[in-house]
Amino acid sequence: MRKVAAGFFGLLMMGAATTAQAQAPRPDQLAFREIFEELVETNTALSVGSCTEAAAKMGARLKAAGFADADLHHITAPSNPKEGSLVAVLKGSDPKAGAVLLLGHIDVVEARREDWTRDPFTLIEEDGYFYGRGTADMKGLDAIWVDTLIRLKQAKTPPKATLKMALTCGEETAEAFNGADYLVKNHGPLIAADFVLNEGGGGRLSADGKRESLSIQVGEKAAQSYLVTVTNPGGHSSRPRPDNAIYQLAEALLKVRAYVFPAKMTDTTRFGLEMRAQRADAVGAALKTLLANPNDAEAAKVAATDVNVNSILHTNCVTTRLDAGHANNALPQRATAVINCRIFPGETVEGTLETLNKVVGDPGVKIEVIPPVRPIAINPPLDPKVVGPMKAVAAKHFPGVPVIPSMSSGATDGRYFGPAKMYVYGVPGIFGDPDGNGAHGLNERIRVSSLYAGRDYLFDLVKAYVGAK
Incomplete structure (x- = not known):
């Protein structure tokens, strides 16, 4: 498993x-x-x-x-x-x-x-x-x-x-x-x-x-990976150009890192979060607020600083692989990354892809599902x-x-x-x-x-x- x-x-x-x-x-x-x-x-x-x-x-x-x-x-x-x-x-x-x-x-x-x-x-x-x-x-x-x-x-x-x-x-x-x-x-x-x-x-x-x-x-949760690709004409490294595949990819990935999916709860996760909320710390206080109002984005942000809470609080997407360039003295013609998402029950692979595209907001960055697409439990x-x-x-x-x-x-x-x-x-x-x-x-x-x-x-x-x- x-x-x-x-x-x-x-x-x-x-x-x-x-x-x-x-x-x-x-x-x-x-x-x-x-x-x-x-x-x-x-x-x-x-x-x-x-x-x-x-x-x-x-x-x-x-x-x-x-x-x-x-x-x-x-x-x-x-x-x-x-x-x-x-x-x-x-x-x-x-x-x-x-x-x-x-x-x-x-x-x-x-x-x-x-x-x-x-x-x-x-x-x-x-x-x-x-x-x-x-x-x-x-x-x-x-x-x-x-x-x-x-x-x-x-x-x-x-x-x-x-x-x-x-x-x-x-x-x-x-x-x-x-x-x-x-x-x-x-x-x-x-x-x-x-x-x-x-x-x-x-x-x-x-x-x-x-x-x-x-x-x-x-x-x-459901596991699904996505391929992020940026292409560029490239050229000689002695003649840098304003657009660069690596920088463009990096900017897209930083946007994904900064994005927090909305908090979601099932009867099961609510049970555990209520128990975690009993701790007298910042995360516990944030969870009390979040349990009363699941739409409180600031409380969700604080609660997610506990990695164990974060792992079950919402969908998570994280970059796990990078590959770029073809020579030390050449501008990159291609830069790729793999984003691995753990999708919250009730959400979909396609919906998560749509969210990633909106977050990146750059038509020059291509995001696609990496097969196979497995059923969501x-x-x-x-x-x-x-x-x-x-x-x-x-x-x-x-x-x-x-x-x-x-x-x-x-x-x-x-x-x-x-x-x-x-x-x-x-x-x-x-x-x-x-x-x-x-x-x-x-x-x-x-x-x-x-x-x-x-x-x-x-x-x-x-x-x-x-x-x-």
Whole structure:
């Protein structure tokens, strides 16, 4: 998952509740560990890996647990033979009870052995952590989904509601094929559900391992990049001319930097901003004013000085790349930049492009959308039928730890379910370290105790949704 801050973990620092304790694994945890190990040790990076292989291995485990071939669907687009998906269906006993979909991407960010302390594609347990690419993002949760289906299949009585699982490929590479998108467009009835449980939520630990807060992801921004181009006849650098492609581009980018998109709020972001407003500082005071009057531009400007508030307060556009000129002794004939925008729910790619053009206000500056254009996630409601069980089960497993709804400033595969009008929620349960656990970086890891505790929580949560005993 591409995320800088998931919701309000950056906004809120709650009092410590409990400390995750390492214990000897139970037999059922060891069985789960085998699933997790197999996933981590199956390379699913785009360059040399295969999601199809990982999906096949998980399908074999489900079949061995009693799933019929008719309930296991291995789906691969002919154009992308290594980027296959697995959809598994555990039919409920009551056709009127609906369905829940467990969603997980099984692809991972690239990892080079020479850069890592340990082999990134070998699961290594060391000093209370599991190390390996995908341990935190998100093969731990994938393994929990597979393990949950196996345990419910082997139970004496089936759940009332139907439980589905989709393991897909392509979340980590926006420019490549995406399995979730492919399923929604080509196999909609197969994955149809009342709501979807996905990555994006979680829990926050303090540096010493104390549980501080749990997060439910309820909504996310959309990521979209735009190419900015200025062209010029150029010439010899000894004969400067009034117009210069680099200066013209720079002036346009400075206008974008100075522009602040209007403040927007959802029910979810308002909840977090109200909590942040309780702090006795300038940002807190500005938020109180802004919550009373969302059109107060000056209050929004002050509130946005907190980067965590700024990331969820409105659409954000920032320059991320520059390229200009062709020789040291020549006037530039072309200057380009990439602006990356994180678009607030309810706004559009086209509308953001229109705003950028108005802000720059220079017909000599060309701004265009960089393909692909992905769907924009729909903003889910704080549905008590979904959020209520998350909080109730958390009170049992993690007493005293607050459960906070959040909107992600990053993006997940949840965005692809907007056209299908399926609400997607990022589940709490797996606590992470404040440094991000090396996700997308070197030496990715997850605490052993956090993964096992999260597994217990999520199993009980899924049982609550599907009416399993």
